Amino acid sequence: MPTLADLEGRIPAWCPGCGNFGILRAFKQAMIELKLSPHEITVVSGIGQSGKFPHYTKCNTFNGLHGRTLPVATAMKLVNHAMPVVAEAGDGDCYGEGGNHLLHAIRRNIDVSLFVHDNQIYGLTKGQASPTSMEGMMTKINPHGVVCEPLNPMVFALALDCSFVARGYAGDSEHLTRLMKAAINHKGFALIDILQPCVTFNLVNTYGWFKQRVYRLGDDYDPEDKEQALQKAAEFGDRIPIGIIYRNNRAPMNDRIPLIASTPLVKQPFEPLEVAQTILNDFF
Amino acid sequence: MARVFARAGYHVFIHQDYESRVRGGHNFFQIRFSDRPIMASRRPIDIVIALDRPSITNDQENLTASGIIVYDSAILGQTYDGPEFFNVPSVEIATEDGGSKIMANTVATGAVLGMLGVELTIFEDVLKGSFAKKGDAVIRQNIVAARRGHEFARHHCTRCAFSAAAVGKPLLLIDGNAAIGVGAVMSGCKFYAAYPMTPSTGILNYMASKSDQYGILVEQAEDEIAAINMALGACFAGVRSMTGTAGGGFALMVEGLSLAAMTETPVVIALGQRPAPATGLPTRTEQGDLLFALYAAHGEFPRIVFAPGSPEQAVYLTNKAFELSHKYQVPAIILTDQYLADTQWTYGGFDLSRLPYTDYRVRGEAYSSLPEYKRYAFTDTGISPFAVPGDGPHPVVADSDEHDEEGHLIEDAETRRGMIEKRLYRKLPLLRAEIAPPVLYGNPDAQTVFIAWGSQYGVLREATERLQEQGAAMLHFTELYPFPGTEKFDYLAILRKARRTVCVEQNATSQFARLLKAETGFSCSATINKYDGRPFLLEDLLGELDAHLG
Ligand SMILES: Cc1ncc(C[n+]2csc(CCOP(=O)(O)OP(=O)(O)O)c2C)c(N)n1
Ligand code: SF4
Numbered sequence: 089m090p091t092l093a094d095l096e097g098r099i100p101a102w103c104p105g106c107g108n109f110g111i112l113r114a115f116k117q118a119m120i121e122l123k124l125s126p127h128e129i130t131v132v133s134g135i136g137q138s139g140k141f142p143h144y145t146k147c148n149t150f151n152g153l154h155g156r157t158l159p160v161a162t163a164m165k166l167v168n169h170a171m172p173v174v175a176e177a178g179d180g181d182c183y184g185e186g187g188n189h190l191l192h193a194i195r196r197n198i199d200v201s202l203f204v205h206d207n208q209i210y211g212l213t214k215g216q217a218s219p220t221s222m223e224g225m226m227t228k229i230n231p232h233g234v235v236c237e238p239l240n241p242m243v244f245a246l247a248l249d250c251s252f253v254a255r256g257y258a259g260d261s262e263h264l265t266r267l268m269k270a271a272i273n274h275k276g277f278a279l280i281d282i283l284q285p286c287v288t289f290n291l292v293n294t295y296g297w298f299k300q301r302v303y304r305l306g307d308d309y310d311p312e313d314k315e316q317a318l319q320k321a322a323e324f325g326d327r328i329p330i331g332i333i334y335r336n337n338r339a340p341m342n343d344r345i346p347l348i349a350s351t352p353l354v355k356q357p358f359e360p361l362e363v364a365q366t367i368l369n370d371f372f
Numbered sequence: 373m374a375r376v377f378a379r380a381g382y383h384v385f386i387h388q389d390y391e392s393r394v395r396g397g398h399n400f401f402q403i404r405f406s407d408r409p410i411m412a413s414r415r416p417i418d419i420v421i422a423l424d425r426p427s428i429t430n431d432q433e434n435l436t437a438s439g440i441i442v443y444d445s446a447i448l449g450q451t452y453d454g455p456e457f458f459n460v461p462s463v464e465i466a467t468e469d470g471g472s473k474i475m476a477n478t479v480a481t482g483a484v485l486g487m488l489g490v491e492l493t494i495f496e497d498v499l500k501g502s503f504a505k506k507g508d509a510v511i512r513q514n515i516v517a518a519r520r521g522h523e524f525a526r527h528h529c530t531r532c533a534f535s536a537a538a539v540g541k542p543l544l545l546i547d548g549n550a551a552i553g554v555g556a557v558m559s560g561c562k563f564y565a566a567y568p569m570t571p572s573t574g575i576l577n578y579m580a581s582k583s584d585q586y587g588i589l590v591e592q593a594e595d596e597i598a599a600i601n602m603a604l605g606a607c608f609a610g611v612r613s614m615t616g617t618a619g620g621g622f623a624l625m626v627e628g629l630s631l632a633a634m635t636e637t638p639v640v641i642a643l644g645q646r647p648a649p650a651t652g653l654p655t656r657t658e659q660g661d662l663l664f665a666l667y668a669a670h671g672e673f674p675r676i677v678f679a680p681g682s683p684e685q686a687v688y689l690t691n692k693a694f695e696l697s698h699k700y701q702v703p704a705i706i707l708t709d710q711y712l713a714d715t716q717w718t719y720g721g722f723d724l725s726r727l728p729y730t731d732y733r734v735r736g737e738a739y740s741s742l743p744e745y746k747r748y749a750f751t752d753t754g755i756s757p758f759a760v761p762g763d764g765p766h767p768v769v770a771d772s773d774e775h776d777e778e779g780h781l782i783e784d785a786e787t788r789r790g791m792i793e794k795r796l797y798r799k800l801p802l803l804r805a806e807i808a809p810p811v812l813y814g815n816p817d818a819q820t821v822f823i824a825w826g827s828q829y830g831v832l833r834e835a836t837e838r839l840q841e842q843g844a845a846m847l848h849f850t851e852l853y854p855f856p857g858t859e860k861f862d863y864l865a866i867l868r869k870a871r872r873t874v875c876v877e878q879n880a881t882s883q884f885a886r887l888l889k890a891e892t893g894f895s896c897s898a899t900i901n902k903y904d905g906r907p908f909l910l911e912d913l914l915g916e917l918d919a920h921l922g
Contacts (some may be wrong), residue, residue: 098780126767132605135772142769143780148761149769150608151781152601153631159565159598163605163613166589167563171609171762192594347589354610354760356587358560363586364724367554371544372379 089123092116097144107258107284108137111205112144114256114264119145122269129172132161134186136178136212137286138205155185158193161200168354169199169342172272179206183219183239193277194250199340201271201278204241205258207286208293215289225292241281242321246314246334251276253321253334257302258284259295263330270332276340283328298328305331312336373481374545377405378718379494381540385830386547386716387413387907392570392654398426407539411682411717411830415911418534421484423447432456440531442484444476458487458529465520475517482521489535492522544719548712548827549574551683552642555690556614557586558727561640563606563613565591565599570654571710572616572644579614596621600628604637608770610733610760612694616642619661620651626668629703633673635770636701636748636756636795640693645709647905656905657711659826659878662887665705666853672792674800676704677853681829683717685850691727692851696806698732700799701758707852709878711907712827732758739764746777750790754798804854809861813837814845816866820921823867823875823896825849825884831908832876835917842921845870849884855891867894874920876900876913 095116102108119129126146133139135154142149148171152160157175165173175182182190182204193200208225210216217227217234220241224233245253252274256264264282271278283302285295309331311317317334342348377384382405391397402413420431422443435441435456444462445451451459462479466472478499485495499514525532546554552575556564564579566572580590589606593599599615606613617625622643632639645661647653665677676696680686686708693704734742734757742759745766749756756777761768769779774791776782813833820843824832829848836846847863849856858864867873875885875896880903885896900916902908 125765127762127765130609130761140781143771146767148767149771149779150605150635151769151771151773152604152635153627153772156597156601156628156631159593159601160605160608163563163565163591163602164609166591167606167609167611168762188594189598192598345589347583347587353562353587353589356562358562358587358729360558360560360727360729363558364727366585367557367582367724368544368721371546371550372542 090120090125092120094126095119095145097146100144101140102137103288105287106137107207107286108141108205110258110261111203111264111282111284112141114261114268116145117261117265118268118272121265122272124172129174130164131174131176132157132164133176134178134181136181136210138176138178138181141176141205155181156189157182158186158189158200158202162193162196162198165198165200165342166345166348166353168352169348170352173200174272175200175202177202177204178211179204179208179220180210180218183241191248194245194248194279196341197251197276197338199275199277199342201268201274202280203268203271204279204281205284206241206281207284207290208238209286209290211286211289222292240322240324241279242333243318245279246318246321249336249338250279250334251336251338251340252278252332253317254278254280254332255328255330256280256282257298257330258282259298260302260304260330263304267332274335275343276338283330301326301328302330303327305329305333373484374403374716375498376485376490376495377403378545379498379542380490380536380538381543382407382536382718383409383543384545384716384718385410385413387711388714390655398424398430400427410834412834412910413907415909419484419487421480425450428452438531438533440487440529442480442487444480447476455531458531460521460524462521465524466517468520471513471517475514478514478517479521482518483525486522486525487529487532487534489532489537491538492518494538541720544721545716546683546719547574547714547716548680548683548686548708549714550578551686552616552690552706552708553578553582555687555727556640556694557582557588558687558724559691559694560612560729561588561614561694562611563589563603564615565593565602565606565613566616567593567596567599567621569618569621571646571713572618572642574713575616575642596624597628600625600639600641601631603639604628604632604635607637607639608761610735612638612698614640614642616644618644618646619648619664622661622664622668630669630671630673631772632703633669633671633675633795634772636758637770638697638701638703640690640697640704640706642706642708644713645707647903653905655710657709657827657878657907658903658905659709659828659883660880662707662825662852662879662883665707666887673795674700674702674803675853676702676803677707678704678851679707679826680712680850681826681848682712684719684722685829686712687722688726689850695728695730696803699730700755700803702799702803707826709827733760734758735760735763742766747779748775748777748791748794750777750794752798753802754794800854804857807851807854807856809856809858810847810849810863812845812847812863812866814840816845818845818870819843820845820872820874821867821870822846822917823849823873823884823888825852825877828876828878828908831910831913834910835913838914839917839921844917844921852887855887864892864894872897872920874898874900874917878902878907
């Protein structure tokens with residue numbers, strides 16, 4: 089079982105007060121509670137402030153390209169389904185640059201957990217609008233304010249019958265730890281959209297703004313009720329619910345491939361001499 | 373039909389010509405067979421099997437003096453007069469006793485074999501194999517159909533003077549795409565992700581068809597960006613992986629290629645060229661992406677680029693691409709084109725012992741017993757140990773940002789310098805030493821040396837053999853990057869000695885001739901370029917080469 093010290097990574101280069109710190113804290117706590125040592129989990133990240141995340145803890149890490157976390161994570165799960173795989177992405181990263189991959193990860197229902205650090209802004213590139221920026225938000229390149237409606241990732245995921253749809257809040261790490269554990273334990277694709285204040289560039293969606301709005305879904309809330317889930321997913325205004333909004337038990341893709349039903353691909357031996365005996369038969 | 377010739381011991385060469393549409397259009401196969409090895413298509417045709425009217429108008433002029441055009445007036449809706457025409461009522465014969473119209477094909481094949489004087493036994497075996505899943509009744513009906521066609525031809529083809537008895541041991545018949553697949557499977561490839569695109573879809577099909585038998589996970593990606601990222605994720609997780617595409621898809625993969633380089637994650641990419649820019653001529657051929665394959669992607673890093681000239685070379689070079697990619701942890705590109713992808717060649721077999729497999733990964737016990745681990749440790753060779761995540765107690769960290777030995781992102785100048793030196797300066801000379809020189813076919817003192825790369829191998833080799841007496845030889849390049857040095861074979865001395873050096877390429881800008889000049893300083897005295905999307909036929913190439921012999 090790992091201790092907090094085992095999960096100590098490099099010193100974060102985030103701005104003091106950044107919501108990412110709350111996410112990091114929640115993640116480490118989830119690792120401790122799930123008893124996952126650094127070599128027993130793989131984190132794939134993209135590029136952005138969130139992309140640096142795995143460097144600030146300890147885990148198998150593939151810090152790949154902006155927007156491309158999910159194809160990498162998908163293949164990792166197919167090759168070694170015994171290893172928990174988490175993708176960490178930004179809102180620009182995975183709702184913008186890599187949107188197509190999100191659609192298909194949900195469709196495949198690959199057993200990967202996607203944690204989106206949703207700060208409703210492009211942090212690393214210094215403050216441009218993101219797909220989740222609210223209408224009217226002023227940025228350097230939107231002098232008249234953002235003119236498009238934001239993407240609601242919860243409604244989007246639900247419409248595709250994503251097998252685990254949750255919203256978390258970086259300011260409530262204790263709750264977020266629980267969500268992360270549930271997502272990792274869930275068999276199938278799990279999306280947690282984590283509301284993450286960016287204290288430097290997003291002066292609209294601040295801790296104060298969230299504090300007035302965010303509330304935990306109660307114990308009586310049934311995440312298997314899809315109609316109710318749609319209502320909760322759409323709720324993003326004066327009140328913003330956090331928790332598991334929707335869950336189903338569609339079989340994950342990696343459970344539906346006979347080739348890897350008993351043994352992970354990475355543990356299957358390659359016997360060149362055996363293959364050589366038959367491989368040319370097709371051509372005579 | 374080609375399989376019948378191959379099983380009878382004939383050398384066969386087939387090239388396919390098809391339009392970019394699913395039904396209709398004028399499509400054809402050219403099947404050439406011989407008792408000697410052959411490796412190109414020819415212009416003159418002995419037998420045309422016309423399934424549509426354009427076959428007759430297009431091919432009549434290429435018919436040899438004793439050639440025959442076989443057709444079924446019921447299919448073409450017209451009869452033709454002339455000694456070269458032979459009407460085989462295949463539909464009528466097929467449906468004689470209530471049989472199915474589909475069997476007209478079997479009748480026609482039987483008829484052609486009859487015209488050639490080939491016994492039916494081998495064809496009957498082929499039919500048994502092809503229809504094994506459909507049951508005995510279907511097999512029996514097809515055999516009857518074949519026999520009727522055969523008999524019809526024996527009785528009615530007065531002009532048929534062919535006699536093609538079996539000549540030897542059965543040969544195998546394989547196309548370029550399947551050859552890459554065979555090479556990949558034999559190299560331990562366990563994961564293939566791709567998005568369909570002609571001419572590389574055949575590799576995807578082949579890998580999928582072998583998935584169950586050899587334990588290969590095949591995934592149709594949502595796009596080529598996903599395909600290459602999946603291949604990298606699969607490799608990081610511990611297996612050998614590959615992707616395949618054409619120029620357009622490769623363009624989308626380019627950022628991923630750079631990611632492979634930065635994270636030092638091995639990947640093999642099959643790039644089947646077709647005429648471009650953009651969508652170009654989807655089902656036709658060109659060698660227009662050589663410089664693109666060499667220079668694609670941002671940043672400076674070593675890569676491997678191989679261009680096989682035949683299915684046999686494709687098997688061996690795919691294996692070598694895997695071995696070197698994994699040994700040096702660099703990306704490898706196998707550059708083919710529609711012509712090589714779709715042509716079928718015959719061989720006695722392959723020397724599968726020439727396909728080494730070395731597991732370069734640190735896995736299992738070897739990893740779990742390590743006291744510490746750094747993914748990008750500095751070493752004399754520049755090659756760092758690449759562990760399988762989960763096998764040992766240390767995490768494996770890869771980063772697309774510049775990173776330190778442990779894989780964590782850095783900004784400092786010194787580490788950056790060290791990493792460039794590791795990835796590029798240390799690995800590149802070692803990689804270059806693994807590269808085989810080009811192969812000379814013919815006399816080293818030849819007055820005229822034809823130069824080719826990749827798929828021009830077959831047709832140019834046959835042409836050069838015919839021009840040997842006139843002092844011609846051929847130099848063929850398959851291992852293009854790192855560009856071969858002259859230590860193992862001083863090919864430059866041969867080129868410098870020759871009076872004429874002619875580079876034959878299927879592109880408009882002589883990309884290889886320019887690469888040769890850039891890498892060695894040597895300028896070819898002339899170039900032959902073909903950029904109409906069609907492959908060279910032997911006689912056409914001979915005509916062009918003749919003009920250079922002077
Ligand atoms: C292909 C590509 N395009 C653009 C960039 C530049 N870039 C880096 S991060 C980023 C967006 C960051 O926003 P987000 O994904 O929301 O992450 P955050 O930094 O806010 O956590 C962009 C545009 C890049 N690295 N790669
Ligand atoms: S810019 Fe915003 S998201 Fe990035 S570290 Fe600073 S506060 Fe966090």
